[in-house]
Amino acid sequence: MNTAVTIAGVRFKNPVMxxxxxxxxxxxxxxxxxxxxxxxxxxxxxxxxxWPGNDTxxxxxxYGGMLNAIGLQNPGIDTFIERDLRFLKDFDTRVIVNVCxxxxxxxxxxxxxxSDEPRVDLLEINVSCPxxxxxxxxxxxxxxxxxxxxxxxxxxxxxxxxxxLSPNVTDIALMAKTAEDAGADAISLINTITGMKIxxxxxxxxxxxxxxxxxxxxxxxxxxxxxxxxxHAVSIPVIxxxxxxxxxxxxxxxxxGATAVxxxxxxFINPYTTVETAEGIERFMRQQKIEDVNSLIGCVS
Amino acid sequence: xxKKKVTAVIRRHEEIAEQIxxxxxxxxxxxxxxxxxxxxxxxxxxxxxxxxxxxxxEIDEKEGLLRxxxxxxxxxxxxxxxxxxxxxxxxxxxxxxxxxxxxxDGKSVFVMGGGIGIPPMLETxxxxxxxxxxxxxxAVLGYxxxxxxxxxxxxxxxxxxxxxxxxxxxxxxxxxxxxAHDLKADLIFACGPMPMLRAIKTYAAxxxxxxxxxxxxxxxxxxxxxxxxxxKTTQTDAHSKVNNSRICTDGPxxxxxxxxx
Ligand SMILES: Cc1cc2nc3c(=O)[nH]c(=O)nc-3n(C[C@H](O)[C@H](O)[C@H](O)COP(=O)(O)OP(=O)(O)OC[C@H]3O[C@@H](n4cnc5c(N)ncnc54)[C@H](O)[C@@H]3O)c2cc1C
Ligand SMILES: Cc1cc2nc3c(=O)[nH]c(=O)nc-3n(C[C@H](O)[C@H](O)[C@H](O)COP(=O)(O)O)c2cc1C
Ligand code: FES
Numbered sequence: 001m002n003t004a005v006t007i008a009g010v011r012f013k014n015p016v017m018x019x020x021x022x023x024x025x026x027x028x029x030x031x032x033x034x035x036x037x038x039x040x041x042x043x044x045x046x047x048x049x050x051w052p053g054n055d056t057x058x059x060x061x062x063y064g065g066m067l068n069a070i071g072l073q074n075p076g077i078d079t080f081i082e083r084d085l086r087f088l089k090d091f092d093t094r095v096i097v098n099v100c101x102x103x104x105x106x107x108x109x110x111x112x113x114x115s116d117e118p119r120v121d122l123l124e125i126n127v128s129c130p131x132x133x134x135x136x137x138x139x140x141x142x143x144x145x146x147x148x149x150x151x152x153x154x155x156x157x158x159x160x161x162x163x164x165l166s167p168n169v170t171d172i173a174l175m176a177k178t179a180e181d182a183g184a185d186a187i188s189l190i191n192t193i194t195g196m197k198i199x200x201x202x203x204x205x206x207x208x209x210x211x212x213x214x215x216x217x218x219x220x221x222x223x224x225x226x227x228x229x230x231x232h233a234v235s236i237p238v239i240x241x242x243x244x245x246x247x248x249x250x251x252x253x254x255x256x257g258a259t260a261v262x263x264x265x266x267x268f269i270n271p272y273t274t275v276e277t278a279e280g281i282e283r284f285m286r287q288q289k290i291e292d293v294n295s296l297i298g299c300v301s
Numbered sequence: 302x303x304k305k306k307v308t309a310v311i312r313r314h315e316e317i318a319e320q321i322x323x324x325x326x327x328x329x330x331x332x333x334x335x336x337x338x339x340x341x342x343x344x345x346x347x348x349x350x351x352x353x354x355x356x357x358x359e360i361d362e363k364e365g366l367l368r369x370x371x372x373x374x375x376x377x378x379x380x381x382x383x384x385x386x387x388x389x390x391x392x393x394x395x396x397x398x399x400x401x402x403x404x405x406d407g408k409s410v411f412v413m414g415g416g417i418g419i420p421p422m423l424e425t426x427x428x429x430x431x432x433x434x435x436x437x438x439x440a441v442l443g444y445x446x447x448x449x450x451x452x453x454x455x456x457x458x459x460x461x462x463x464x465x466x467x468x469x470x471x472x473x474x475x476x477x478x479x480x481a482h483d484l485k486a487d488l489i490f491a492c493g494p495m496p497m498l499r500a501i502k503t504y505a506a507x508x509x510x511x512x513x514x515x516x517x518x519x520x521x522x523x524x525x526x527x528x529x530x531x532x533k534t535t536q537t538d539a540h541s542k543v544n545n546s547r548i549c550t551d552g553p554x555x556x557x558x559x560x561x562x
Contacts, residue, residue, distance in 0.1 A: 022527060028526040050543045058519070058529045061350060061351045063348050066350060073531070073543065075543070217350070268522040269343070269351070271306055
């Protein structure tokens with residue numbers, strides 16, 4: 001039985017990854033799960049310098065999901081390399097570093113700093129965070145801006161580049177195609193969907209930032225639809241995410257056209273979700289007599 | 302010390318004051334718990350995904366029990382209140398750092414609790430008594446009106462009390478108690494509403510007293526991964542490299558001088 005998948009020439013032992021920002025750099029959840037069992041650890045977005053992020057409250061529960069407006073708090077690339085990358089050094093899993101910035105120059109600085117780091121297998125470029133005012137999401141909502149940043153990053157990057165797309169657009173197929181045409185090696189989606197919650201008793205927004213990104217099981221049907229549309233628009237691999245809680249959900253994304261999947265908010269509800277999903281996919285393959293996980297990818301069309 | 306998500310069995314569960322519940326859970330997590338730490342309790346309804354952080358009120362290591370005392374504040378805690386002995390609850394723990402009991406050695410200590418911040422101070426008093434390092438321990442408890450857990454505290458130390466409506470003890474809050482009785486200490490451990498913690502921070506700074514306060518914030522992961530639960534700090538935080546600290550992991554207990562509240 002083969003559970004391995006390949007993205008941009010990089011082999012993953014299974015298609016299950018962590019979603020950026022929900023798993024730190026793996027250290028916290030390594031108390032719960034064996035990171036060696038994961039296809040990849042995708043790290044929290046890192047910028048060229050430390051970012052303080054937004055005011056609190058930064059998280060709010062919603063029906064079957066949650067809103068977050070962390071604002072990409074991160075310790076900056078220096079600490080990330082010295083501490084977080086070093087921590088991941090000895091694990092037998094792929095490392096995908098999620099990169100954020102306020103300007104193209106910010107992104108390029110991080111990409112350059114990472115270019116000599118052998119532990120970094122791929123880069124994931126976050127152009128879709130709804131929670132920071134400057135830059136970031138603007139790159140992910142305008143096709144011309146997306147093409148420009150993708151080209152510039154591709155020109156500098158030593159590792160393969162995944163562009164992480166925003167669901168907060170009218171035509172996801174167009175954004176996927178734009179990233180592919182600009183040279184992206186893969187795309188990942190969906191980032192969170194912009195949302196809002198009001199506390200009716202306090203007559204206040206639930207989040208200090210007023211708006212936040214919606215994630216968790218409640219967004220899954222939207223995510224499956226977008227992954228399907230994106231996968232059909234491009235020939236590069238797609239990493240699918242949004243509300244995945246178990247192997248059944250993950251398989252749905254594979255069948256919609258994703259080559260791999262990432263698990264985000266559900267780590268908070270069940271810290272074992274990633275490994276249980278990887279095991280569940282194997283169980284499904286055994287039960288259904290499926291020899292190769294790749295045969296599931298895009299099998300519904 | 303490693304953290305786990307486990308199924309705990311309810312041993313006892315009763316309402317001890319209006320909307321305040323006393324919950325004893327049987328779980329092997331009890332063996333690794335310390336005063337001031339907390340667990341996160343999962344509602345059973347899948348619409349409510351996030352676990353509710355609740356402080357550890359008492360630890361019974363011998364019996365493998367954790368005591369939680371909580372107030373019904375919304376849908377999640379209301380769903381807990383409808384559960385009975387023998388029912389099962391999923392919990393994540395043990396979380397957070399806890400109170401540094403050893404700092405009390407040779408010192409005179411105030412253990413201060415306000416409202417639903419009172420429960421974690423009970424295990425704190427017990428731990429102080431057990432270590433037997435502190436010279437003197439005074440509990441200072443502030444209630445809105447109806448009291449709870451006061452007899453538990455009285456077993457271990459002198460417990461001074463305040464009620465906002467003056468129905469028992471000093472009328473006012475915990476700071477009023479200290480003034481009314483002219484109490485003195487050289488270390489403070491405290492948990493309670495933000496105005497109380499701010500007053501304690503100011504009082505401690507003015508009087509050159511060391512103070513440790515337990516903070517609250519909305520949480521998602523509870524384990525330090527999501528950066529949802531931060532408080533502002535006066536110095537750069539060792540983990541975040543900015544003036545923000547993760548309450549769930551590097552807190553909830555901080556030196557009052559370290560946090561900007
Ligand atoms: C470290 C820590 C220790 C705590 N210890 C206790 C305790 O010992 N006893 C007790 O009664 N309460 C305690 N609380 C507060 C308790 O977590 C909230 O009252 C509870 O989460 C409310 O959930 P709900 O579903 O009833 O309310 P809802 O308002 O319906 O909850 C909606 C969401 O907001 C969150 N939330 C609401 N109020 C708070 C709050 N004050 N702090 C953090 N999250 C909140 C909930 O967890 C949930 O995700 C503690 C909080 C923290 C952070
Ligand atoms: C608390 C939190 C923080 C996140 N931080 C990032 C981030 O730093 N970079 C990023 O590209 N996506 C970030 N995301 C988005 C997730 O990676 C993912 O795309 C999204 O949450 C949908 O998946 P889920 O429903 O499984 O959570 C974050 C999501 C959450 C909930
Ligand atoms: S709740 Fe996620 S870091 Fe504290």
